[in-house]
Amino acid sequence: MIAVEHLTKYYGEYPAVRDVSFRVDKGQVVGFLGPNGAGKSTTMRILAGYLTASTGKATIDGKDVFWDPIEARRRIGYMPESCPLYADMRVDEYLWFRGGLKGLSRSARKQRIGYVLERCWVNDVRRQPIGTLSKGYRQRVGLADALLADPPVLILDEPTAGLDPTQIRETRLLLRELGRQHTMRLSTHILSEVEMTCDSVIIIYQGKVVEDGSLTAVRQRHNNQSLEDIFVRLTGQEGI
Amino acid sequence: MRATASLFRRELAAYFTSPIGYVAMFAFLVLTGLQFNLALSLLTERGPLGVEYPMQVLLGGSEIAGPAQTAGVLFWGLFPAVTGIITMRLLAEERGAGTLEMLLTAPIRDWQVVFAKFAACFAFYVILWLPTLAYLPILLDLHADWHPAFTPFSIMLIAGLGFALLGLIALVLGGNGWFATLLILLGAIAAGVGGYLHSTNDAEKLVELTSGIDPYPALTSYIGVILAGAMFLALGLFVSSLVKSQLVAWMLSLLLGLLFVLPSLLRWWFDSGSTEYQWVYFLSVPEHFRRDFTRGIIDSRPLVLYVTVTLFCLFLTARSLVARRLR
Numbered sequence: 232m233i234a235v236e237h238l239t240k241y242y243g244e245y246p247a248v249r250d251v252s253f254r255v256d257k258g259q260v261v262g263f264l265g266p267n268g269a270g271k272s273t274t275m276r277i278l279a280g281y282l283t284a285s286t287g288k289a290t291i292d293g294k295d296v297f298w299d300p301i302e303a304r305r306r307i308g309y310m311p312e313s314c315p316l317y318a319d320m321r322v323d324e325y326l327w328f329r330g331g332l333k334g335l336s337r338s339a340r341k342q343r344i345g346y347v348l349e350r351c352w353v354n355d356v357r358r359q360p361i362g363t364l365s366k367g368y369r370q371r372v373g374l375a376d377a378l379l380a381d382p383p384v385l386i387l388d389e390p391t392a393g394l395d396p397t398q399i400r401e402t403r404l405l406l407r408e409l410g411r412q413h414t415m416r417l418s419t420h421i422l423s424e425v426e427m428t429c430d431s432v433i434i435i436y437q438g439k440v441v442e443d444g445s446l447t448a449v450r451q452r453h454n455n456q457s458l459e460d461i462f463v464r465l466t467g468q469e470g471i
Numbered sequence: 472m473r474a475t476a477s478l479f480r481r482e483l484a485a486y487f488t489s490p491i492g493y494v495a496m497f498a499f500l501v502l503t504g505l506q507f508n509l510a511l512s513l514l515t516e517r518g519p520l521g522v523e524y525p526m527q528v529l530l531g532g533s534e535i536a537g538p539a540q541t542a543g544v545l546f547w548g549l550f551p552a553v554t555g556i557i558t559m560r561l562l563a564e565e566r567g568a569g570t571l572e573m574l575l576t577a578p579i580r581d582w583q584v585v586f587a588k589f590a591a592c593f594a595f596y597v598i599l600w601l602p603t604l605a606y607l608p609i610l611l612d613l614h615a616d617w618h619p620a621f622t623p624f625s626i627m628l629i630a631g632l633g634f635a636l637l638g639l640i641a642l643v644l645g646g647n648g649w650f651a652t653l654l655i656l657l658g659a660i661a662a663g664v665g666g667y668l669h670s671t672n673d674a675e676k677l678v679e680l681t682s683g684i685d686p687y688p689a690l691t692s693y694i695g696v697i698l699a700g701a702m703f704l705a706l707g708l709f710v711s712s713l714v715k716s717q718l719v720a721w722m723l724s725l726l727l728g729l730l731f732v733l734p735s736l737l738r739w740w741f742d743s744g745s746t747e748y749q750w751v752y753f754l755s756v757p758e759h760f761r762r763d764f765t766r767g768i769i770d771s772r773p774l775v776l777y778v779t780v781t782l783f784c785l786f787l788t789a790r791s792l793v794a795r796r797l798r
Contacts, residue, residue: 242798280576280796282798300580315568317570319488330477331473331476332474334578
């Protein structure tokens, strides 16, 4: 579903992503790990079509994100980090607008909005301006937007950042359910979350992929250590 | 198409859900209202000091030194500030809040984003000008004579208008959208056809309009104002795509807009037949209005300037969105 080959991205002179390659097969839930500044968000933004790679190739369901951007973006539900939304719009107005932006017809929009409002537990705040919502609700509205066009691929950048423990638990539950229908790729800092929701992991450090494989395979390769130990060892922060 | 329409609707609605739209409307109506007040006092003045072209006072100043000239300079000095208020939020706000990332990762092309945003601010600009149509009956010295000339054609006209009004009310009150739109459309068509046949075939007309002052300068003025506005808006949109702060966007678009206003101040230094004046004329919007549009002349030179600058700025805006991705 997601295929990335030799992706490199320079910010000026600085290479944020260096020669990254990986594949995510249909129906898989992949955790994308790495310390801050490792190039997680950059890679996700390239996949979502917000940034253009310096070199390399990325395809979503066979559609190149650079040469066929519209078709590739149709297949993605993207939720950026910190989930920016229009504060002056109401939740259902916002989803209605996003549905139109994603090319859904009026009847399809009505039906899908009803579905995602239920699915992401935001039905009780549907008439509230987004600016008045708490962080957790906003995050769910962002998730609802990502799900709106029923895309085969979900790309979520830190979906649980800044949530309280209850909300994290609810979101995790939701992600697990969604993982059954969608190919999903989520970045996170919380390693236990990966163990609970993901089938496989990709660990990225200083712009390079340092580990890639299913959870069990990765553990076996590192003598059945915990994911936390593996992460710390690979990202070179053992001394801390 | 659906994506563009959806974005257009959101952007236009955003003007009416945020204070910015009302601030622009207020500033603009105060500005034109003062101009109208001045035109009115000049029109009613006794003696040889009156006014030849009332639209000129409303939009462009005057040849003769006096309050109309000062007001013209002020009006055009403030005009880019008003268009700047309209355009400053379009892209700068999205960049500041980070929502641009959501917009640019939706399946919509960059030029569609630019087009929808421009169309929305342009539509708002046209709405801004609509109330000023109320000044026209006085500025043109319009008289209407009503006759009870009820022929089949005139009845068709009245019925068509009635249906369109009914549809409009239904639309505002939130009835069935499709039905109301259909009613408005059919009513408008009936009124148009009826009105045309009524004006060409019937001897006695329902209403006879006579204007004491030549009405065509009003028409050319509005054509000029719409196109010149498009140019200032496109400049503002481009500036807004470059910065994150709305305030900076407003100040920069004011500055850039003044590039097309301030050269008009140089006209006092040059003879109106000289080559230098030709250059000054080409770049100064107030001069276009003072000399041409408000006197019923449509010169192709300003039109070419407006259209090329508009298209060029829209092109640059689309490119600046692409440049963000390549960053």
